[in-house]
Amino acid sequence: MPSSPAHKRILLKLSGEALMGDDAFGINRATIVRMVEEVAEVVNSGVQVAVVIGGGNIFRGVAGGSVGMDRATADYMGMLATVMNALALADTMDKSGLTARVMSAIAIEQVVEPYVRPKALQYLEEGKVVIFAAGTGNPFFTTDTAAALRGAEIGAELVLKATKVDGVYSADPKKDPSARRYSKITFDDAMAQNLGIMDATAFALCRDQKLPIKVFSIFKHGALKRVVMGEDEGTLVYA
Ligand SMILES: Nc1ncnc2c1ncn2[C@@H]1O[C@H](COP(=O)(O)OP(=O)(O)OP(=O)(O)O)[C@@H](O)[C@H]1O
Ligand SMILES: O=c1ccn([C@@H]2O[C@H](COP(=O)(O)O)[C@@H](O)[C@H]2O)c(=O)[nH]1
Numbered sequence: 001m002p003s004s005p006a007h008k009r010i011l012l013k014l015s016g017e018a019l020m021g022d023d024a025f026g027i028n029r030a031t032i033v034r035m036v037e038e039v040a041e042v043v044n045s046g047v048q049v050a051v052v053i054g055g056g057n058i059f060r061g062v063a064g065g066s067v068g069m070d071r072a073t074a075d076y077m078g079m080l081a082t083v084m085n086a087l088a089l090a091d092t093m094d095k096s097g098l099t100a101r102v103m104s105a106i107a108i109e110q111v112v113e114p115y116v117r118p119k120a121l122q123y124l125e126e127g128k129v130v131i132f133a134a135g136t137g138n139p140f141f142t143t144d145t146a147a148a149l150r151g152a153e154i155g156a157e158l159v160l161k162a163t164k165v166d167g168v169y170s171a172d173p174k175k176d177p178s179a180r181r182y183s184k185i186t187f188d189d190a191m192a193q194n195l196g197i198m199d200a201t202a203f204a205l206c207r208d209q210k211l212p213i214k215v216f217s218i219f220k221h222g223a224l225k226r227v228v229m230g231e232d233e234g235t236l237v238y239a
Contacts, residue, residue: 006230
């Protein structure tokens, strides 16, 4: 095992849906504490960590609860769901000894500070964890695209998509048990095959910015640390 991290600054996309743990909705306490422990290990090894958190454990603009709603309104609800997750994550981080700052893409200043790029960079240099909330701030996008966008803006060396599956497969492994996992795949191939692990906007932005993505399971103990140490874990998506 290499002794020092392979990356100085990373953008970690944490699945909102994974926050539910075994519950049907919301935030499972043991799950969020375990996720934060994994993040703390990486921060304490000297890596600058920025986080984008999803909202699928509470609300998605395109999911059942939004049927019949105006799409943009539903998407704003989804973005607000990510603010709730960001607050819970920051609270859990602070209690674990990390210093977290939440920055929102939507103005909500009594609750969290607005996203200001130089301020975010300053926090990262100071060793604080920056949690980007409210996605891109725009409807019709996802938090995967927010991860690609913020990752490019802060000069992250890698986007880490920590999700419920352990990599990118030839088909959705939850629907097709015969799906094969790739150890690596190019952005062009992932987009040509229409692989549903991330949306095409996120893939295209990362491809154009030559910002690689690692997809791995947030439920696999130590996987985040192994990715950061440059070890073989999950799937690398590259230009
Ligand atoms: N080709 C594929 N390879 C791997 N997973 C896939 C693939 N196609 C679809 N998926 C599905 O994509 C899911 C992960 O993406 P999704 O955006 O739904 O979740 P998330 O990003 O983890 O959650 P959230 O949106 O709440 O942050 C996996 O749970 C898996 O079932
Ligand atoms: O830039 C964005 C990011 C998110 N949304 C809305 O929020 C939900 C939750 O995000 P997930 O990426 O699905 O976890 C998403 O379904 C959108 O409705 C958005 O509009 N813009």
